[in-house]
Amino acid sequence: MIFLAIGESVTAWLAMRITFLVASLGVVGLGWWVLRGDARNRAAEIEEPTTATAEHDEAHPKHP
Numbered sequence: 001m002i003f004l005a006i007g008e009s010v011t012a013w014l015a016m017r018i019t020f021l022v023a024s025l026g027v028v029g030l031g032w033w034v035l036r037g038d039a040r041n042r043a044a045e046i047e048e049p050t051t052a053t054a055e056h057d058e059a060h061p062k063h064p
Helices: 002-059
Strands: none
Touching: none
């Protein structure tokens, strides 16, 4: 009976450890994905005014 209880606790511990590892990797991966998207959005916001100005100048050429 004691052997059975120890055997189950080791199996449960291993299963919980694997579950925790998978969940941790998922949280880290999701955080990386969100931060990467945020960095891309911020980079696009910085580039936007220069492109908008160039397009505006092309649409309305200056008359001599």
